[in-house]
Amino acid sequence: MMSFIGSAPTSECCATQLHLQLPENLMATWKDINRLVDLMGGSHLSDTMDQVVVSGSEPDRKQKIFIAYEVMKPDFEFVKVMSAFAMVDLVNVEAVVRRVGRLQVGCVSYQYVYENGREVDGFVTLASTTPLASLDLTDGQAHFGIYLNVFGRAADTLEAEFAEPGRPDFF
Numbered sequence: 001m002m003s004f005i006g007s008a009p010t011s012e013c014c015a016t017q018l019h020l021q022l023p024e025n026l027m028a029t030w031k032d033i034n035r036l037v038d039l040m041g042g043s044h045l046s047d048t049m050d051q052v053v054v055s056g057s058e059p060d061r062k063q064k065i066f067i068a069y070e071v072m073k074p075d076f077e078f079v080k081v082m083s084a085f086a087m088v089d090l091v092n093v094e095a096v097v098r099r100v101g102r103l104q105v106g107c108v109s110y111q112y113v114y115e116n117g118r119e120v121d122g123f124v125t126l127a128s129t130t131p132l133a134s135l136d137l138t139d140g141q142a143h144f145g146i147y148l149n150v151f152g153r154a155a156d157t158l159e160a161e162f163a164e165p166g167r168p169d170f171f
Contacts, residue, residue, distance in 0.1 A: 028135035028144075030069045033079060036137065036145055037067065054149045056156035063152035063159070064171055069132070077132035081148065083155035084111060084123035084171045086162045091124055096162055100126065105147070105154050123171075124162075126155040 034044060042052035048069040056063045068080040086096070088110060100108045109127035112119050128151065135144055159171050 027133045028079075028137045030077070030079075030132065032137050033067060033069070033132075033135075033144075040145060040148070052148060052152075054152035057153050057160060058156075061156050061160070063156040065148055065152050065155070067148075070129075078129050079132050079135065080127065080129045081106075081151055082109065082111065082125045082127045083152060084125045085155045085159035086124045086171075088122045088124050090164055091162050093124065096124055096158070099161070100158065103154055105151050126151065126158060 030048075034050060037044065037050040037052055040052045040054075042050055044050050045066075050067040052065050052067070053062050054065060055061070063083055066082045068082070070078045070080055072078065093108075097108050100106065103126075106126040106128045109125045111123045111125050113121040113123065137144060155171070163171075
């Protein structure tokens, strides 16, 4: 049986604002994602990477979500959503894989950390990728914004479950 972590947020404010700014029947573009990130109070880290911080699984917790724009040649555009929840060398990766395999959102991924051009460490992340053209941001509920909140709560729950015991909210 699949489990669902977190509950759906009520972020209709951002959804309504985005809906009013987009024409009907428009497939999403990276600029539309940027606009949603702005409405969610996020930031643009580069031309191809945005970040939002959403509420975590508990009232005093937050979770960072990174949203990346990627292109597969020749012109197939993707949106990749990632949220770190543990350092790879401090977690039982098999237990993480078994746990995340029961989620309804995301999959286990690994994000390298480089220092002076060499890999020194890495994060275990919850990740998800979808074709940009498949996102319809004209829906009045802006499902992608709601998805980001659900995704962040799932990653935060995994962080609370698998990160070092007693360590404060880090990711």
